[in-house]
Amino acid sequence: MLRIDHIVKHFENLTALNNVSININKGEFFGLLGPNGAGKSTLMNIIIGYLESDSGKILYGDEHVSKNNLALRKKFGYVPQEISLYLELSAYQNLKIFGQLFNLQGKALENKIDEVLLLVQLTDRKKDPVKDFSGGMKRRLNLAASLLHDPEILLCDEPTVGVDPQSRNAIFDMLLQLNKSGKTIVYTTHYMEEAERLCSRLAIIDHGNIIAEGTLIDLINLLNQRDTIKIQKTSATSSKISLIQEIGQLTEYDFYYEVIPNTGFERNSKIFSKLEQIGIPNVFIQISRANLEDVFLNMTGRSLRD
Amino acid sequence: MKNIIRLVIKDIMRFINDKPAMVLTFIVPILLIIIFGNIFGGSGGPRGKSNLILVNESNSIVARLIEAKLDSSKSLKPVKTYISENGSDTLKYNEEIAKEWVRTGKMPAAIIMDKNFFADTSSTLKFKFYYDPKNEIESNIIQGNVQQTIFTQIPRVFPVLAQRNAAKFLGNDSTELFIKGVGKIIGKYFGVQADSFINQATKIDTAKLFSSSSDTSTENRFVSNLVKFESEQLVGKKITNPGLTRTVGGWAMMFLLFSLTGAATSLFEEKQEGTLKRLLCMPITRTEILWSKYIYTISLGVFQLLVLFIFSWAFFGVEIFSNFLNLLIVIFSSAAAAVSFGMLITSITKTFNQANGVSTLLILVMSAVGGSWFPTSFLPDWMQVISKGTLTYWSVEAFIQVLWRHASFSGIAMHVAVLLIIAILINSYALMRFKRGVI
Numbered sequence: 001m002l003r004i005d006h007i008v009k010h011f012e013n014l015t016a017l018n019n020v021s022i023n024i025n026k027g028e029f030f031g032l033l034g035p036n037g038a039g040k041s042t043l044m045n046i047i048i049g050y051l052e053s054d055s056g057k058i059l060y061g062d063e064h065v066s067k068n069n070l071a072l073r074k075k076f077g078y079v080p081q082e083i084s085l086y087l088e089l090s091a092y093q094n095l096k097i098f099g100q101l102f103n104l105q106g107k108a109l110e111n112k113i114d115e116v117l118l119l120v121q122l123t124d125r126k127k128d129p130v131k132d133f134s135g136g137m138k139r140r141l142n143l144a145a146s147l148l149h150d151p152e153i154l155l156c157d158e159p160t161v162g163v164d165p166q167s168r169n170a171i172f173d174m175l176l177q178l179n180k181s182g183k184t185i186v187y188t189t190h191y192m193e194e195a196e197r198l199c200s201r202l203a204i205i206d207h208g209n210i211i212a213e214g215t216l217i218d219l220i221n222l223l224n225q226r227d228t229i230k231i232q233k234t235s236a237t238s239s240k241i242s243l244i245q246e247i248g249q250l251t252e253y254d255f256y257y258e259v260i261p262n263t264g265f266e267r268n269s270k271i272f273s274k275l276e277q278i279g280i281p282n283v284f285i286q287i288s289r290a291n292l293e294d295v296f297l298n299m300t301g302r303s304l305r306d
Numbered sequence: 307m308k309n310i311i312r313l314v315i316k317d318i319m320r321f322i323n324d325k326p327a328m329v330l331t332f333i334v335p336i337l338l339i340i341i342f343g344n345i346f347g348g349s350g351g352p353r354g355k356s357n358l359i360l361v362n363e364s365n366s367i368v369a370r371l372i373e374a375k376l377d378s379s380k381s382l383k384p385v386k387t388y389i390s391e392n393g394s395d396t397l398k399y400n401e402e403i404a405k406e407w408v409r410t411g412k413m414p415a416a417i418i419m420d421k422n423f424f425a426d427t428s429s430t431l432k433f434k435f436y437y438d439p440k441n442e443i444e445s446n447i448i449q450g451n452v453q454q455t456i457f458t459q460i461p462r463v464f465p466v467l468a469q470r471n472a473a474k475f476l477g478n479d480s481t482e483l484f485i486k487g488v489g490k491i492i493g494k495y496f497g498v499q500a501d502s503f504i505n506q507a508t509k510i511d512t513a514k515l516f517s518s519s520s521d522t523s524t525e526n527r528f529v530s531n532l533v534k535f536e537s538e539q540l541v542g543k544k545i546t547n548p549g550l551t552r553t554v555g556g557w558a559m560m561f562l563l564f565s566l567t568g569a570a571t572s573l574f575e576e577k578q579e580g581t582l583k584r585l586l587c588m589p590i591t592r593t594e595i596l597w598s599k600y601i602y603t604i605s606l607g608v609f610q611l612l613v614l615f616i617f618s619w620a621f622f623g624v625e626i627f628s629n630f631l632n633l634l635i636v637i638f639s640s641a642a643a644a645v646s647f648g649m650l651i652t653s654i655t656k657t658f659n660q661a662n663g664v665s666t667l668l669i670l671v672m673s674a675v676g677g678s679w680f681p682t683s684f685l686p687d688w689m690q691v692i693s694k695g696t697l698t699y700w701s702v703e704a705f706i707q708v709l710w711r712h713a714s715f716s717g718i719a720m721h722v723a724v725l726l727i728i729a730i731l732i733n734s735y736a737l738m739r740f741k742r743g744v745i
Contacts, residue, residue: 045583082580083580084579087579101585101588103589
């Protein structure tokens with residue numbers, strides 16, 4: 001559906017995107033995960049036609065995405081990182097202006113405004129100036145403004161930056177609902193948790209390069225790493241810890257022990273059963289799974305938040 | 307105390323890194339001091355002389371004397387010839403043409419010494435002075451300088467005028483006898499030769515006239531009765547509120563520049579807020595966005611000026627409706643030029659703060675140099691040349707033409723053309739930059 005093909009973009013001496021290629025399928029919730037400055041927003045700006053790439057091409061179906069292809073913009077909805085709203089105007093006035101610029105008018109526009117306000121749960125604040133809204137409400141309206149023209153694909157550039165957990169969850173639910181209704185969503189974030197929770201497929205980007213791409217399971221499997229076991233350090237556990245070496249490789253930390261299981265202990269039930277046998281109760285045990293943070297760390301040697 | 311010092315250092319560091327603040331704090335005042343210093347302090351170059359048409363049709367020595375003194379004046383620049391309309395001939399002004407030039411604003415004043423200025427039998431010197439007080443201060447300065455020049459030279463011809471006056475009342479023969487009699491008495495009691503006194507009273511010593519510069523106030527009192535200085539205001543006699551009528555255009559233009567530059571540079575605000583990016587993701591072109599901004603800003607400018615002029619009419623009697631169509635044309639072209647200035651600032655700066663600093667600097671300098679605050683004739687010659695490069699100058703002059711002189715369209719055509727050409731050129735450049743995505 002959306003084919004990003006060998007995109008290169010330089011800003012003076014900085015290579016923002018280095019030969020980036022991604023395919024996004026219809027109906028996917030596609031995540032672009034990377035630290036700040038990795039090139040996520042630059043790629044998004046090229047997809048929406050705000051910036052032009054130095055080389056490479058982007059195709060939506062058979063159509064070339066470019067600054068001059070205005071017709072294609074009707075198929076794209078863009079949720080910017082910034083609160084891109086006229087703060088002194090009301091929610092309704094903002095939506096009316098943006099709707100009209102997508103050639104919506106009359107009853108159709110009014111209905112669409114009501115529909116998106118209902119979706120983002122701001123119907124009762126329709127007439128209020130946006131400047132009086134909370135951060136989370138502004139974010140929701142920011143999303144609503146991108147849905148007025150019923151786009152086929154929704155491009156979200158870190159749409160939850162600076163939002164409280166409650167509003168963030170509300171936005172997640174809305175996006176999942178939209179995806180379920182058939183919209184393709186491209187979502188950039190530097191929050192691993194968001195990517196894991198929302199995205200059916202992901203690409204990890206760093207310094208303008210795509211370093212990995214696939215489903216969450218695909219990416220974690222790249223690590224070839226088993227779950228790790230953490231055992232709380234207490235008098236009860238410390239006395240028996242030497243017996244654990246049978247299960248796996250042991251590392252001692254200030255407040256806990258970490259065990260990476262040996263072959264034969266891939267299944268958690270077997271680990272729990274062995275620990276119980278040793279005399280370490282379940283209450284002191286925590287199993288940690290590898291996550292995208294580990295994938296990023298493994299591939300770049302850095303944390304996502306570095 | 308240490309903490310206070312650390313906080314002070316913090317503020318100093320922030321200030322040093324805030325270039326627009328530096329510009330507004332130091333560069334703007336320094337430039338304004340340079341401009342005011344040149345006008346009122348006389349530093350930085352000679353102050354400009356005020357132009358004055360001089361028509362001398364008299365063959366008398368006295369007229370030549372006054373012409374020579376006016377030529378050497380430090381504050382007046384007598385202009386005696388003009389280039390014909392086809393540009394090929396240099397012609398001498400006559401009284402009618404001089405009046406027409408003053409009436410149409412090409413010259414601020416004219417002094418006329420016609421053929422009868424000092425005829426053989428004249429007992430008075432007749433000067434005609436025509437002026438246009440569009441700049442009241444300048445007009446007063448010219449008139450004052452002309453009168454001073456004339457009155458300081460007249461005492462040398464006072465004896466001749468006195469003799470002619472005496473002749474008018476006593477007759478020529480009696481006057482001669484009278485002068486000889488007076489000469490004998492003075493010679494007898496004051497120890498001077500009678501012939502010398504008689505010569506002084508009846509003949510003009512040309513060499514002495516052109517070299518001497520002495521004067522006394524006593525002589526002046528006599529002279530004032532012997533000189534007719536007929537001054538006539540050619541423009542603005544019927545204007546109810548001349549002061550405001552003359553200055554309203556200048557102030558209007560300055561505020562127009564501030565408001566419209568602010569509106570034009572709001573593109574930066576939209577860019578910063580992200581709304582510009584949202585618009586650019588919609589099925590609209592960059593050109594459409596720029597045109598919308600341009601039309602809105604011009605409309606705002608036209609409305610602002612209309613409100614300002616209608617207020618001046620309602621509360622201060624500034625006459626705007628007798629030449630309303632031309633006023634509208636000037637308002638529109640001034641607004642168009644002011645918006646283009648804003649667009650230029652937007653296209654050459656990178657941030658809102660930068661645009662704000664640069665525009666404030668340029669607007670204040672253009673207002674000072676372009677005639678918003680005081681007549682450009684007060685400026686040194688080199689600054690008057692710069693003045694004509696500012697859109698403020700052309701706008702202020704056009705407003706004066708319309709409001710003060712009630713000029714027809716031909717009287718403002720050049721001003722309007724200059725303003726619109728500025729607008730078109732600058733906007734084309736801004737549009738090109740915007741289309742390239744530079745803004």
